[in-house]
Amino acid sequence: MKALKYYFQGIKKATSEGKLVWLLWLVNVLFASLIYFQFSDYMNQVLSRSAVAENFLKTFDMNTFFELLTHNGEKLNVIVSLAIFLLIGYIFVSVFLNGGILFTLIHPRKTDERRRLAPLFFEGGGKFFGRFVRLLIYSLTLWLGIIVIILILNMILKPLTKGGTNEVLMFYLILIQLVIAFLLVFLVKMIVDYARIKIVVGDTRKVFRPLFQAVGFVFRKLGSTLAIYYLFLLTAAAVFVLYWLVQKAVNTQALLPILFAFLIGQIFILSRGWIKVGLQASQMNFFQSAGPPQKTGKPVPVPAEKNSESQTT
Amino acid sequence: MKKFLIFPILILVIFINTGATSPSKHIVDYHIKAKLLTEEKIVFGEEALTWLNTGDVPVSELHFHLYLNAFKNNRSTFMRESGGSHRGFAVDKDRWGYIDVSRIGIQDGADLTPTITYIQPDDQNPDDQTVMQVLLPEPLPPGETIILEIIFQSKLPQVFARSGYKGNFFMVAQWFPKIGVWENGAWNCHQYHSSSEFYADFGIFEVDITVPEDFVLGATGKRIKEVKNSDETMTYTHYQENIHDFAWTACPDFVEIHKSFTLPDPPVQTEMIFLIHKAHLKLTDRYEESLRNGLEFYSQSYGAYPYETITLVDPPLKAMGAGGMEYPTLFTSMGSWFFPKGLRLPEMVTIHEFGHGYWYGMVASNEFEEAWLDEGINSYSEIKAMDHYYGKDRSMLDLGAIKMSDLVRSRVSILGLSKLDPIMTRSWEFYSKGSYGANVYAKAALTLLTLERYLGEDVMAEVMKTYFKRWKFKHPKSADFFAVAEEVSGQDLDWFFDQFFKTPGQLDYSVGRVRSVEIKDPQGIFKGELVEPDKTKDSPEEKIYKNEVVILRKGDLFFPQEILIVFENGEEIRETWEGKDRWKRFEYIKPNKLKLAEIDPEYKIPLDINQMNNSRLLKPNKTPILKLALGITLYFQKLLTLLPF
Numbered sequence: 026m027k028a029l030k031y032y033f034q035g036i037k038k039a040t041s042e043g044k045l046v047w048l049l050w051l052v053n054v055l056f057a058s059l060i061y062f063q064f065s066d067y068m069n070q071v072l073s074r075s076a077v078a079e080n081f082l083k084t085f086d087m088n089t090f091f092e093l094l095t096h097n098g099e100k101l102n103v104i105v106s107l108a109i110f111l112l113i114g115y116i117f118v119s120v121f122l123n124g125g126i127l128f129t130l131i132h133p134r135k136t137d138e139r140r141r142l143a144p145l146f147f148e149g150g151g152k153f154f155g156r157f158v159r160l161l162i163y164s165l166t167l168w169l170g171i172i173v174i175i176l177i178l179n180m181i182l183k184p185l186t187k188g189g190t191n192e193v194l195m196f197y198l199i200l201i202q203l204v205i206a207f208l209l210v211f212l213v214k215m216i217v218d219y220a221r222i223k224i225v226v227g228d229t230r231k232v233f234r235p236l237f238q239a240v241g242f243v244f245r246k247l248g249s250t251l252a253i254y255y256l257f258l259l260t261a262a263a264v265f266v267l268y269w270l271v272q273k274a275v276n277t278q279a280l281l282p283i284l285f286a287f288l289i290g291q292i293f294i295l296s297r298g299w300i301k302v303g304l305q306a307s308q309m310n311f312f313q314s315a316g317p318p319q320k321t322g323k324p325v326p327v328p329a330e331k332n333s334e335s336q337t338t
Numbered sequence: 339m340k341k342f343l344i345f346p347i348l349i350l351v352i353f354i355n356t357g358a359t360s361p362s363k364h365i366v367d368y369h370i371k372a373k374l375l376t377e378e379k380i381v382f383g384e385e386a387l388t389w390l391n392t393g394d395v396p397v398s399e400l401h402f403h404l405y406l407n408a409f410k411n412n413r414s415t416f417m418r419e420s421g422g423s424h425r426g427f428a429v430d431k432d433r434w435g436y437i438d439v440s441r442i443g444i445q446d447g448a449d450l451t452p453t454i455t456y457i458q459p460d461d462q463n464p465d466d467q468t469v470m471q472v473l474l475p476e477p478l479p480p481g482e483t484i485i486l487e488i489i490f491q492s493k494l495p496q497v498f499a500r501s502g503y504k505g506n507f508f509m510v511a512q513w514f515p516k517i518g519v520w521e522n523g524a525w526n527c528h529q530y531h532s533s534s535e536f537y538a539d540f541g542i543f544e545v546d547i548t549v550p551e552d553f554v555l556g557a558t559g560k561r562i563k564e565v566k567n568s569d570e571t572m573t574y575t576h577y578q579e580n581i582h583d584f585a586w587t588a589c590p591d592f593v594e595i596h597k598s599f600t601l602p603d604p605p606v607q608t609e610m611i612f613l614i615h616k617a618h619l620k621l622t623d624r625y626e627e628s629l630r631n632g633l634e635f636y637s638q639s640y641g642a643y644p645y646e647t648i649t650l651v652d653p654p655l656k657a658m659g660a661g662g663m664e665y666p667t668l669f670t671s672m673g674s675w676f677f678p679k680g681l682r683l684p685e686m687v688t689i690h691e692f693g694h695g696y697w698y699g700m701v702a703s704n705e706f707e708e709a710w711l712d713e714g715i716n717s718y719s720e721i722k723a724m725d726h727y728y729g730k731d732r733s734m735l736d737l738g739a740i741k742m743s744d745l746v747r748s749r750v751s752i753l754g755l756s757k758l759d760p761i762m763t764r765s766w767e768f769y770s771k772g773s774y775g776a777n778v779y780a781k782a783a784l785t786l787l788t789l790e791r792y793l794g795e796d797v798m799a800e801v802m803k804t805y806f807k808r809w810k811f812k813h814p815k816s817a818d819f820f821a822v823a824e825e826v827s828g829q830d831l832d833w834f835f836d837q838f839f840k841t842p843g844q845l846d847y848s849v850g851r852v853r854s855v856e857i858k859d860p861q862g863i864f865k866g867e868l869v870e871p872d873k874t875k876d877s878p879e880e881k882i883y884k885n886e887v888v889i890l891r892k893g894d895l896f897f898p899q900e901i902l903i904v905f906e907n908g909e910e911i912r913e914t915w916e917g918k919d920r921w922k923r924f925e926y927i928k929p930n931k932l933k934l935a936e937i938d939p940e941y942k943i944p945l946d947i948n949q950m951n952n953s954r955l956l957k958p959n960k961t962p963i964l965k966l967a968l969g970i971t972l973y974f975q976k977l978l979t980l981l982p983f
């Protein structure tokens with residue numbers, strides 16, 4: 026029940042920090058727009074004057090898709106390379122965004138002099154960028170740990186399938202391993218989240234120790250940390266299902282429905298930012314009320330829950 | 339009363355069925371006793387082979403295929419060519435296979451064992467022992483038979499290419515010393531290559547197979563006897579005439595299911611035997627439905643299925659290297675417990691491998707030298723059958739929004755790989771395995787589909803029926819197929835066959851240009867006088883356009899083309915062009931602009947390797963492009979939000 030309280034606080038905070046959510050969306054759109062321009066330029070060149078283009082309005086035309094790969098694959102390779110490059114770039118931007126989000130969340134903007142979002146956000150992003158990059162590097166050991174665990178699990182489970190003759194069992198074992206892998210990924214994400222919160226709240230330059238402490242914190246309060254995390258995961262899943270149902274209902278065979286479907290997609294992307302901010306706010310509140318007493322750190326943070334209350338009154 | 343009548347009618351049907359086929363000349367008569375040692379992965383064999391010299395000259399040496407020797411070491415021709423991998427399954431270093439002939443002799447006569455040598459007619463590779471030669475003490479005159487007694491031991495490799503074992507599954511194929519084909523005064527007995535299949539003479543096979551009693555056995559032909567032995571083994575005897583090879587499989591995990599198949603027209607009565615691995619029982623209905631479809635389609639399209647049995651073998655997942663392979667009256671399919679219904683691989687493989695019963699089993703061309711006559715004609719038949727039973731747009735894949743036909747699957751495989759070799763290339767002389775596959779299977783199939791659309795479906799159906807009827811239980815060559823096509827259609831088709839089968843060229847026509855230019859009123863100096871444009875007629879209705887369409891032949895091959903030209907007002911014009919020149923211009927003076935020019939508007943020419951350029955709109959169609967671009971963008975946006983960092 027405690028988790029529910031923090032969950033709702035996080036949701037409320039994310040809703041009140043609308044500009045922050047819009048900012049996350051904007052960064053996302055900026056990155057994706059490069060793909061849009063490249064791809065639509067390419068398609069206009071190779072397909073827009075062909076009658077087969079029309080097929081894509083109704084279905085995914087595999088024949089044309091494979092022809093594109095064969096006859097016009099080089100340009101497509103360039104776009105794929107660009108996408109990979111952007112994904113890697115986005116990891117670093119994401120590190121910056123994390124700093125900005127947490128720094129913004131920790132500052133009660135209504136009572137602070139620096140009321141505007143942008144300066145606060147970019148100060149936070151810049152300030153914590155170096156530390157979060159280091160954190161990212163250290164956290165690779167945790168990601169590696171997941172791989173090791175899955176490999177060991179695989180070694181243990183493999184003999185059960187009797188050389189692959191029991192395919193039903195094999196299928197479910199693969200499924201179980203996937204579920205475990207996802208659970209571990211979520212766990213590591215959560216640990217790294219708390220490590221970031223610890224760094225921001227304590228304004229410490231050290232990175233390894235907060236990561237270590239975050240591991241301790243998460244396991245000490247495993248029930249609540251997991252509950253908060255999975256409430257948000259559930260929310261994300263629910264939003265996705267809703268989005269999926271709506272977009273499925275749109276028959277994208279003409280210009281307006283196509284634009285409408287894209288608009289719905291953007292609302293979905295916005296919701297992802299909203300959930301991200303909500304989760305961070307919720308975890309920060311929880312950390313601040315449940316974590317060990319703060320050492321020296323400036324500025325002294327006002328608990329975010331009070332902050333969000335002050336905003337709504 | 340009715341019941342009473344059915345039995346004699348059935349007998350009659352079977353009699354007509356098997357009796358009406360022009361049975362093959364029995365050149366070979368094999369009697370083999372085989373015993374499988376499951377621990378050692380060895381088959382002990384005693385073979386009595388009666389061979390008839392059907393040639394015009396005496397024979398003084400005999401050539402035999404010892405196919406399993408391809409897996410004897412890493413320097414065999416097969417291994418060198420495949421680099422130790424076949425159909426994606428790498429060979430396990432310690433699990434080699436071979437055939438050891440310990441004795442070969444003439445019945446009640448000379449021991450030929452000391453004369454054994456290994457020859458390499460294709461590549462002179464001294465490490466290849468897939469062809470054995472023995473010398474006869476005196477030449478065998480034409481029309482005479484010789485009876486040979488051969489004792490051999492076949493060590494099965496781990497399943498890698500077609501035959502072998504995996505766990506307790508055994509696929510025993512190409513496992514006995516098999517005599518080559520004596521034709522035109524010489525032996526046609528090629529080495530086992532990575533990209534080639536088989537060639538042998540028709541005859542009789544009677545094989546006793548002894549396996550542990552808990553094993554389920556499946557084999558070519560009809561089971562005529564089974565005996566329980568005192569050493570916890572069973573001996574099964576299988577017999578079949580009018581075939582040219584014999585394969586068998588054994589595994590305790592098979593579930594054996596028998597079903598009967600009958601067809602009134604043409605009359606077919608056969609027993610379907612399914613050996614389904616217990617992990618795949620879920621697929622039983624899919625296998626049965628597709629085999630029924632295959633039997634029906636091939637019987638009705640080409641000729642009645644004449645044998646009394648057809649056995650479908652479903653290997654375990656780990657022995658997929660044995661899957662998707664044909665033998666007389668027995669074939670292996672391919673499947674897995676987690677194949678969704680919309681992934682029609684088990685159906686496609688079943689129909690394809692069953693179909694080989696026609697284009698390899700009965701019409702037994704030389705697969706070493708002209709593999710397309712089997713794989714190409716069979717892929718053509720398979721595409722038609724798949725389209726017929728599972729839907730023209732989704733016969734291969736039907737997974738929600740993702741749909742693909744078997745035809746498109748074939749087109750995909752020729753797009754990049756089919757331009758380096760003619761279809762008529764000897765199997766081991768293709769540029770690569772990829773080129774072999776693309777040409778012999780897909781390109782040949784699409785070429786035949788293109789021919790079908792040129793001749794018309796009815797004429798082509800008659801071509802195929804005639805070819806089957808005339809050449810079953812024989813060894814036709816490409817020229818024989820071409821001759822039948824010309825005879826039935828009454829057309830000279832050399833231009834088609836010479837281009838499409840004997841050159842590596844590609845077929846690609848495109849709409850090069852579409853243009854609509856307004857024709858202005860006369861303006862300037864005419865006959866010494868200045869003429870001004872008529873400013874009074876300015877309404878668009880009075881405008882006249884010069885509409886121009888240029889069609890290009892981009893590929894080396896030519897084929898007659900149909901062109902559809904559509905104007906803005908919906909008016910349509912159809913043109914034809916013999917397609918020989920490199921380009922052709924069409925012009926129309928009309929009060930309307932062009933909308934679209936399209937070659938092959940009914941998609942009759944699946945061999946055209948670029949269908950995107952087969953049409954050209956005057957004004958680009960931006961809406962689908964927008965849909966695709968926004969769709970990709972949204973996918974990317976979602977991906978960004980999923981990064982776990």
Ligand SMILES: [Zn+2]
Pocket residue numbers: 690694713716
């Ligand atoms: Zn085949």
